[in-house]
Amino acid sequence: MTQHDHNHLIKDKMPLMISCDQTTYLLSKNQHEEIGFITKLKIKMHLAMCVYCRRYEKQIKFLDKIIIKIKSAPNLNSFQHKLTSEQKEKIAESIKNQENS
Amino acid sequence: MYNYAISRTHSTEISEDLIQDTFLSALRAKDSFKGKSTEKTWLIAILKRKIIDYYRKNSRNIEDNLIDKAKPFKDSGFFSGHWLDKNAPHEWNISDDIENQELIKIIQYCLSLLPLKWASCFNLKNLEEIPNQEICKELGISESNLWVMLHRARLQLRECLEINWFKK
Numbered sequence: 001m002t003q004h005d006h007n008h009l010i011k012d013k014m015p016l017m018i019s020c021d022q023t024t025y026l027l028s029k030n031q032h033e034e035i036g037f038i039t040k041l042k043i044k045m046h047l048a049m050c051v052y053c054r055r056y057e058k059q060i061k062f063l064d065k066i067i068i069k070i071k072s073a074p075n076l077n078s079f080q081h082k083l084t085s086e087q088k089e090k091i092a093e094s095i096k097n098q099e100n101s
Numbered sequence: 102m103y104n105y106a107i108s109r110t111h112s113t114e115i116s117e118d119l120i121q122d123t124f125l126s127a128l129r130a131k132d133s134f135k136g137k138s139t140e141k142t143w144l145i146a147i148l149k150r151k152i153i154d155y156y157r158k159n160s161r162n163i164e165d166n167l168i169d170k171a172k173p174f175k176d177s178g179f180f181s182g183h184w185l186d187k188n189a190p191h192e193w194n195i196s197d198d199i200e201n202q203e204l205i206k207i208i209q210y211c212l213s214l215l216p217l218k219w220a221s222c223f224n225l226k227n228l229e230e231i232p233n234q235e236i237c238k239e240l241g242i243s244e245s246n247l248w249v250m251l252h253r254a255r256l257q258l259r260e261c262l263e264i265n266w267f268k269k
Contacts, residue, residue: 019181019182019183020174020182020183020184021172021174021182021183022182024252024255024256025248025249025252028248028251028252028255029248029251029252032226032233032251052184052189052190055190055191055192056190056259058193058195059190059193059195059259059262059263060255060259062193062195063208063255063258063259063262064227066204066205066208067208067227067228069205070108070205070208070209070228071227071228071230083103083117083120087117090117091117091120091121091124094121095121095124095125098125
């Protein structure tokens with residue numbers, strides 16, 4: 001990924017009308033930090049016109065909710081993996097080896 | 102600990118290695134353990150460090166040659182920057198899926214498909230909650246590159262989830 005390919009996303013001044021690429025980029029960024037009033041307005045304008053980006057916004061919020069769930073609960077059922085005794089042996093063995101060396 | 106590692110790296114093999122490393126480091130540093138926290142907390146803290154190291158190592162090994170491979174937008178013409186027809190988001194029928202274990206499995210699967218560099222960014226930012234500056238330092242990237250990769254990772258996750266969950 002070269003810097004050049006993404007210049008349209010990161011340059012300071014975006015035109016009043018922004019593209020779907022820029023909108024979705026800014027929506028991601030907005031999740032983590034303050035992006036400024038004017039930029040938010042540009043996003044709103046785009047969302048008002050674009051059904052795909054409206055869907056994207058809704059879906060990405062849903063996705064983020066699940067990510068938060070994964071983060072906060074590493075012991076969910078779907079992660080109930082147990083090391084087998086064989087795996088444990090293997091780990092113990094290599095620890096011993098490295099300790100002695 | 103094993104579960105923690107898997108939830109962060111999405112791979113059983115890598116998790117095994119990380120656990121092994123963690124115990125080794127813990128043994129070597131056992132004198133510095135002052136009993137202020139429980140052993141488990143202490144070990145998890147070491148494991149976290151190992152996970153960051155793992156991502157850093159990989160970001161050095163693998164040069165990124167994925168030039169916009171998964172970009173779902175048109176890149177030329179009057180509608181440049183607009184959704185490609187085949188990639189545009191479809192309506193999702195979101196119900197109380199969020200509690201659904203199957204869905205979480207699918208997301209795990211989608212996370213494991215992300216290009217390594219994007220996954221590093223995404224996991225460090227969203228799961229480990231490491232500050233931007235530190236992520237950039239560890240992975241050797243600029244901050245604007247970090248934003249772009251986080252953005253691309255989300256785009257791909259969304260599409261993967263749509264294909265594997267909502268289209269069924």
